[in-house]
Amino acid sequence: MMITNRESFLATISQRLGRNAIPAEKLERKWQYSPQYEVLKDTTQDELVEILMEQCKNIHTDIAVISSEHFSETLRATIEKYGSGSIMQWADERLQTLHVSETIEQLDNTTLHTWNPAIHQDNITIVEQANIGITYSDLTLAESGTVVLLSAAHKGRTVSFLPTNSIIVIPKSTIVPRLTQAAQFLREQDHTPSCINFITGPSNSADIEMNLVVGVHGPVRVTYIVIEDI
C-alpha cells in the first residue's frame, strides 16, 4: 500500500538526531530495568483464579468459577438474569464443545444467532439488536481482570461490544499473571490478528462530574464464566 512523503520526513528527523541516514542494521533493545516480570511471579493457577475473582469486584463484573459439568446451568442462569431475548455467539468450536447452542435452544424467549461471515453486514444488524453477546477468552489477565479476544472471520469484533450484556467464557488454563505474558504470547505468533481486544469489565465513563457511569457505548453488564479445565 501507499507510503507518502516518507523520505523527506524521515530525513528531517535523522538530521535532527545528528546523523545522515537511518541506521541500516537491526536495532538492539537493551533495557536496564524489567520490573514487569516480578509482578505475580511464581503464582499458582489456583492463586491466579483468586486474584481474578478479587479484581472482578473492582471492575463491576460478575464472575462464576465452575467445573465444566456445571457450565450449562450457569450459562442458563446468566442468560435469564440478563432477560434472555436475542443472543449472538461467536462461531467458535470451543463454545460448541461446551454445548452452548444446545443449552440456549432449550431456553424460552431466546433467539440464538451465530456469527456467520457468509451473511456479511447482516451480522452487524443482528448483533446491534442483540441483548446478549457470547465470546471466548483466548488469554486472561488475572492482575487486571482482563480477557483478550483475538478477532478472526468467525469471531466478529462487535459481538463483545454491541449487545447490552456480555458473557465471556474463560478456561482456567488461559489465565496468566498480567499483560506482560500476553505481550510475549502475541510476539510468538506468526500472525497478528487485525483486532486484539483487551476487555476489562463493562464500558464506563467518569466524564460527568467524575461520577462513574457503567455502560456507555459498549455493554452495560458483563459476566465471566471461568471453567476449571485444569
Place this chain on the structure above:
Amino acid sequence: MSMKIKDEPFKDRLDESLQNSFMRNAVSQAQGRFQSRKQLASDELGNWEEWRSHGEEIRQHVLENLDYYLQQLSDNVSSRGGHVFFAATAEEATTYIKNIAREKQAKKIVKAKSMVTEEINLNAHLEEMGCTVVETDLGEYILQVDDHDPPSHIVTPALHKNKEQIRDVFTEKLGYTASSAPEELALHARKLLREDYLTADIGITGCNFAVAETGSICLVTNEGNADLVTSLPKTQITVMGMERMVPTFEELDILVSLLTRSAVGQKLTSYVTVLTGPREELDVDGPEEFHLVIVDNGRSDILGTEFQSVLQCIRCAACINICPVYRHVGGHAYGSIYSGPIGAVLSPLLGGYDDFKELPYASTLCGACTEACPVKIPLHELLHKHREVIVEKEGRAPISEQLAMKAFGLGAASSMLYKFGSKMAPSMMNPFTQNNAISKGPGPLKAWTDIREFPAPEKERFRDWFEAREKGGKQ
C-alpha cells in the same frame, strides 16, 4: 479548535477562571480523586520507581531512534494493507484527510478522542467542507454539543462543567427531557451515538501508541467508543503524533500499564484495543480501508534540543492532576488544548512564544509534576529552561519583571538613591501594608500582588541594624 483556545490575554483568562467557583471546586475535587487513585495504583506495584525508569528508558530509546522506528512502523502498516501518510505540517495532514473524505463522499464522520486532531484543527476543516463530525467520547461529545466549548483537561475534557449545565445543554440542543443524573445523561448520549456509529462513512481516531514491529496501533479507552469508531465505518483514519511509538508489544505492556495507572489509577482501562491494518479477508467488521497519518507539526524542531525529553510524554495528565497552579486556575486559563505543566512546556514549543510565552511563568517550579510523571520528564526544569530562553534569547521577560528590574537597577546604581529608597520604603508602602504583607501593591508591584502577597519592607534597614549591632546595641 486549534491549539490556541482563547483569544483573551493571559491575565484576563486568569481573572475569569479565578472567579469561576464551580470550576475551581470541581478541579480541586477531581485532583484529589485522581491523586489518591494514582497513589493506590502505583503503590500496589511496590517498585513504581523501577517502572518509571523503564518507561523513561523506552521512551528515550524510541526518540533517539525515531527515524528507524518510523520506517519500520510504516513498512509494517503498508505490508498489512494500510496506507501511511507522513505530514510535516498540520496543513498537510488536514489536506490529506479532507481528500479522503471527498473521495469517499463522506457525510458523517465519527471520532474517538484525540489531542493531535485538536492540535491540527481537523474538525473545523472537515466541517467547512460540509461533513458532520461527531465526537464520541462522552466528555468531548458534551463539549461539542455545547457549541464547541474547549476542553479543560486532556483526560476528562468536560471537567469544568456540572451535571445541571450538561442537562441544560442536552435539553436545548438534543431534545433531552430526563433529569441531571449522570446515568440518564449518558444513556441519552448512548442512544444518539449508536445511530451515528452505524451511519458514519469514516471513523477517525488518535493513537495512544503505535507498535513498530507489527505496524499496530493501540487505543486506550474506558467507554469503548474507539472500538465502535474502528469497527463500523468502512474507512478508518488514525492520526498520530510522530513520537507516540514503542518498538514491540513488550514495551507496549510497560507504557500502557504506566498510562492507565497514572491517568485514572486503573490497572487497565475497560478497553485496550490493538489494531493491525484494515479488516482481513472474510472479516465482517473493521474498516475496509485504513490510513495512518503521522504528524510532525513542530515536533522535529524539539528533537535534538534541550527540550527533547518533553516528547517522552504519553498524555496521562498525572502532572496536571498534581499541579497546584492548575488546581487554582483550571484548564481554560492556559489558553491551549494542552494545559497544566505539560501544556506550559509543550504549548510554547508547538505553538510559539507569541501566544504562549506566559505559560512557563504559570508555575511555582515546585517540581510536583516532575515527581508525578510516569516517564520521568523533568517538567519543572523544562519550565525553567523556557524562562531562560524567553529572557535571554527572546528578550521578552514579562513587563512587570522588566520594570521591576529597571527600577531596581536605577535605584541600586547610585548609593544616594539606594539609601533614600530603602529608607523611604516602609513609610511609602505603609498605606498598602496589612499584617506585614502587601496584598494590593501599586505600580509594578501590582502584577505581583495580584496573584500573591509581597512582604512589607522591614522598618529597620539591614544597614542600620548592622551598624547598631556593631556598636553593641540592639540585636
